[in-house]
Amino acid sequence: MVKRTSRDIRTANRYEVLRQIIAESPTSRQELAAATGLSLATVATLVGELLDLRMLTEVGFEDSAGGRPRGLVAVNAAGGALIGVDIAETYVRAELFDLGLNVLARAAEHMRPGESRPEQVVGHVTTAVGSVVAQAGIEGARVLGVGVSVPGQVDRVTGVAEYAPNWDWHDVPLLDLLTEHIAYPLHLDNPLRACAVAELWFGAARGHANAVVVNLGTGVGAGLVIGGGVHRGVSNSAGEWGHTTLVLDGRLCHCGNHGCVETYVGAPGIMLNLRELDPGGALLHPEDQTATVDALARGVAAGDPVAVKVVRDTARYLGAGISDLVNLLNPEIVVLSSWVAATLGEPLVAEVREAVARHALKRPLAATEIVLSPIPGDPVCLGAATFALEGALSSVTQRSSAARRGAPVPLKPV
Amino acid sequence: MVKRTSRDIRTANRYEVLRQIIAESPTSRQELAAATGLSLATVATLVGELLDLRMLTEVGFEDSAGGRPRGLVAVNAAGGALIGVDIAETYVRAELFDLGLNVLARAAEHMRPGESRPEQVVGHVTTAVGSVVAQAGIEGARVLGVGVSVPGQVDRVTGVAEYAPNWDWHDVPLLDLLTEHIAYPLHLDNPLRACAVAELWFGAARGHANAVVVNLGTGVGAGLVIGGGVHRGVSNSAGEWGHTTLVLDGRLCHCGNHGCVETYVGAPGIMLNLRELDPGGALLHPEDQTATVDALARGVAAGDPVAVKVVRDTARYLGAGISDLVNLLNPEIVVLSSWVAATLGEPLVAEVREAVARHALKRPLAATEIVLSPIPGDPVCLGAATFALEGALSSVTQRSSAARRGAPVPLKPV
Numbered sequence: 001m002v003k004r005t006s007r008d009i010r011t012a013n014r015y016e017v018l019r020q021i022i023a024e025s026p027t028s029r030q031e032l033a034a035a036t037g038l039s040l041a042t043v044a045t046l047v048g049e050l051l052d053l054r055m056l057t058e059v060g061f062e063d064s065a066g067g068r069p070r071g072l073v074a075v076n077a078a079g080g081a082l083i084g085v086d087i088a089e090t091y092v093r094a095e096l097f098d099l100g101l102n103v104l105a106r107a108a109e110h111m112r113p114g115e116s117r118p119e120q121v122v123g124h125v126t127t128a129v130g131s132v133v134a135q136a137g138i139e140g141a142r143v144l145g146v147g148v149s150v151p152g153q154v155d156r157v158t159g160v161a162e163y164a165p166n167w168d169w170h171d172v173p174l175l176d177l178l179t180e181h182i183a184y185p186l187h188l189d190n191p192l193r194a195c196a197v198a199e200l201w202f203g204a205a206r207g208h209a210n211a212v213v214v215n216l217g218t219g220v221g222a223g224l225v226i227g228g229g230v231h232r233g234v235s236n237s238a239g240e241w242g243h244t245t246l247v248l249d250g251r252l253c254h255c256g257n258h259g260c261v262e263t264y265v266g267a268p269g270i271m272l273n274l275r276e277l278d279p280g281g282a283l284l285h286p287e288d289q290t291a292t293v294d295a296l297a298r299g300v301a302a303g304d305p306v307a308v309k310v311v312r313d314t315a316r317y318l319g320a321g322i323s324d325l326v327n328l329l330n331p332e333i334v335v336l337s338s339w340v341a342a343t344l345g346e347p348l349v350a351e352v353r354e355a356v357a358r359h360a361l362k363r364p365l366a367a368t369e370i371v372l373s374p375i376p377g378d379p380v381c382l383g384a385a386t387f388a389l390e391g392a393l394s395s396v397t398q399r400s401s402a403a404r405r406g407a408p409v410p411l412k413p414v
Numbered sequence: 415m416v417k418r419t420s421r422d423i424r425t426a427n428r429y430e431v432l433r434q435i436i437a438e439s440p441t442s443r444q445e446l447a448a449a450t451g452l453s454l455a456t457v458a459t460l461v462g463e464l465l466d467l468r469m470l471t472e473v474g475f476e477d478s479a480g481g482r483p484r485g486l487v488a489v490n491a492a493g494g495a496l497i498g499v500d501i502a503e504t505y506v507r508a509e510l511f512d513l514g515l516n517v518l519a520r521a522a523e524h525m526r527p528g529e530s531r532p533e534q535v536v537g538h539v540t541t542a543v544g545s546v547v548a549q550a551g552i553e554g555a556r557v558l559g560v561g562v563s564v565p566g567q568v569d570r571v572t573g574v575a576e577y578a579p580n581w582d583w584h585d586v587p588l589l590d591l592l593t594e595h596i597a598y599p600l601h602l603d604n605p606l607r608a609c610a611v612a613e614l615w616f617g618a619a620r621g622h623a624n625a626v627v628v629n630l631g632t633g634v635g636a637g638l639v640i641g642g643g644v645h646r647g648v649s650n651s652a653g654e655w656g657h658t659t660l661v662l663d664g665r666l667c668h669c670g671n672h673g674c675v676e677t678y679v680g681a682p683g684i685m686l687n688l689r690e691l692d693p694g695g696a697l698l699h700p701e702d703q704t705a706t707v708d709a710l711a712r713g714v715a716a717g718d719p720v721a722v723k724v725v726r727d728t729a730r731y732l733g734a735g736i737s738d739l740v741n742l743l744n745p746e747i748v749v750l751s752s753w754v755a756a757t758l759g760e761p762l763v764a765e766v767r768e769a770v771a772r773h774a775l776k777r778p779l780a781a782t783e784i785v786l787s788p789i790p791g792d793p794v795c796l797g798a799a800t801f802a803l804e805g806a807l808s809s810v811t812q813r814s815s816a817a818r819r820g821a822p823v824p825l826k827p828v
Contacts, residue, residue, distance in 0.1 A: 153777045163775070163777060209648070210647060224742075224743075226640050226641070226645060227640070227645075229641075231641075231743075233624060233744020233778065233781070234624050234744055234746045234781045234782075235744060235778065235781040236744070237741075237744045237777040237781070238742065238743055238744035238778075240741035240744075240775055240778065241741070241742050243738075243775055244741065244742065245660060245735070245737065245738060245773065246659055246660075247661065248660055248661045248664075248731070248734060257772075320659040320662060323657075324657075324658040324738070325742075327651075327655070327657045327658065328636070328638075328654060328655050328658065328742070329638075329645070329647060330646070330647020330648055330652035330653075330654075331647065331648065358671075359671050361567070361654055361657055362577060363649055363651045364651045364654065367647070367648045367649040367651070
């Protein structure tokens with residue numbers, strides 16, 4: 001049964017209003033209504049809820065040319081803190097944000113190759129979270145939640161990391177392990193969703209109903225924004241674009257399949273593109289993805305023909321794979337995110353645009369644009385913190401509807 | 415700006431209630447509430463609207479063990495007629511339905527290769543529509559609308575067939591041309607959307623929030639059901655899965671790209687698979703897709719090793735391409751539709767299931783099933799008629815809200 005509820009709409013509207021206030025503070029209810037297309041009555045109700053939660057604060061009145069002065073609201077940045085954790089193949093990063101999603105503290109833990117047992121990773125996460133709370137000098141009680149992005153496929157309900165291909169993790173009860181060390185409310189999901197949520201709330205996908213956030217790192221995938229929300233699929237594994245067959249019977253992928261997009265455009269795939277072109281060349285740092293991609297970026301900037309050719313070859317694969325997404329989903333925008341995209345930057349994006357123009361069908365091509373993520377810093381941390389924000393908003397709703405029904409309101413201990 | 419309205423929800427709920435009544439008539443408001451998850455008050459309002467429109471009729475009371483007897487409603491099959499038109503590469507079919515979506519009349523026009531100028535196609539559509547109205551012996555005024563499915567990419571608002579690759583149509587003003595000959599309200603879209611809507615209302619996707627309807631004919635594509643509705647994309651061209659690159663630098667496709675899924679699993683692609691395996695064989699009917707696919711189906715049934723091998727090879731390509739959809743969208747169900755799927759039937763589906771099991775990631779694979787469309791007859795005609803039904807429901811809404819505002823209610827002349 002497909003059950004559509006007005007609660008889904010209310011949640012989406014609450015996000016929309018808060019997004020708008022975060023983007024433009026202070027603002028009036030009237031401006032919010034105009035910007036979101038919601039009625040003034042709806043906006044007033046939602047703003048009231050957010051004021052009750054101390055996520056917003058009243059900040060005076062707007063000068064008005066006659067008529068009643070309009071009350072202004074702003075994000076109550078000090079109303080709470082959110083933590084976003086990015087567990088990647090080679091590092092764990094944590095960032096602590098205020099409610100305006102400004103970074104107050106950062107911590108990073110390096111992980112050596114092979115250092116990927118669940119308890120090792122949990123140790124790094126615990127250290128990084130402790131570090132950002134200490135640095136920010138805030139009381140633990142003010143942390144509204146911790147969003148954790150973990151590679152691969154994650155069951156959001158049980159908190160089990162079902163499959164992380166680069167580590168060969170299977171059914172790791174990550175939420176349970178983290179809960180032993182971290183007392184804040186925890187929200188798990190994967191980097192595809194984190195990047196998509198970050199772009200939707202704060203980046204290039206803001207205000208778009210249909211967007212694709214292509215994540216280019218060690219692994220690759222696509223966060224899908226459909227109908228103004230993140231599309232998760234029936235078991236929260238949507239977006240595995242990295243395992244689209246691009247070259248039937250092509251390179252072997254760790255998923256067991258051959259010719260997956262990821263084997264050509266993930267960082268190890270790019271290293272292989274380089275090795276095939278220039279086996280003994282100076283750009284290749286065997287065993288070091290970051291150094292190799294950095295060297296490629298510098299090489300392109302310096303006009304090194306090998307670097308230019310490798311980026312062009314990679315863009316050709318990417319162009320075909322992104323065209324698949326454009327043809328299939330007909331999005332308004334394709335955003336290139338994560339560290340490989342950030343490092344190779346505009347030269348890569350320019351090549352990708354040309355390749356997509358050669359591959360994609362005219363009608364969807366004309367409707368879409370391809371851009372680099374405008375989010376400074378780590379979009380995965382930001383997106384993970386946004387999960388925590390969404391979680392805080394939804395637990396708040398449950399509390400306030402319980403309160404409306406006259407039930408006792410248990411506050412979640414942290 | 416992403417504007418979510420309660421009207422979208424109301425429309426979706428109206429569809430859901432009508433779908434349920436069409437599936438199970440007679441029924442009570444209470445049963446409808448239980449089946450749809452909507453409140454009894456909402457169901458009562460929606461049923462009231464549909465009664466006002468004479469789409470439903472009251473049919474007495476349910477026996478009840480005490481308490482107030484429950485009123486029963488049923489589809490008012492005679493309340494209007496809907497026509498669905500399937501414009502394909504080799505034929506034009508029209509079917510006339512009552513409001514219970516039972517076929518009352520059918521007509522088909524054969525199109526010879528090359529007979530694909532817009533005015534020729536419009537002539538066939540006009541003849542077929544005239545024929546089903548005459549056969550059904552109904553007054554024209556009872557036809558609530560005509561849905562027309564046209565291959566390729568269609569602008570639903572302007573009614574322009576923007577690109578039909580198999581005919582090399584570019585920007586054909588099809589709606590304008592049809593309007594010169596057909597006086598009923600017309601609703602244009604493409605076969606991907608028609609098959610998706612047919613499965614969502616009446617077929618294997620009923621009750622699923624996330625489904626993919628894979629359309630296997632001369633052209634191939636995927637109708638996408640996401641969040642309980644058809645995903646059209648920003649310019650109504652979503653679903654062009656046929657132009658996903660499966661074999662980089664592979665077979666040349668009429669879209670200008672190489673290695674598209676369609677070149678391996680569309681009917682001409684299957685003919686090429688056969689020709690490559692058995693160049694002078696008896697199964698191949700050059701220039702006749704239908705006869706060749708029929709011969710393959712008979713060959714598989716008879717255990718002909720060439721036919722078995724061709725279907726297996728085709729399923730291997732299909733399996734890789736469908737795995738891309740499973741990995742990317744994480745659907746609950748994949749439905750194989752259109753004439754090639756219907757002709758090759760369960761032997762094809764069995765091979766496809768095996769191939770997808772080899773290619774797809776475990777988590778999305780475990781969440782999905784692959785089935786043959788259960789819709790008897792032409793799902794494209796049924797889906798196109800459903801566009802007309804959706805159109806009639808939405809014009810009704812506009813009238814009834816105009817009436818509620820006290821405005822005059824213009825009835826659409828037919």
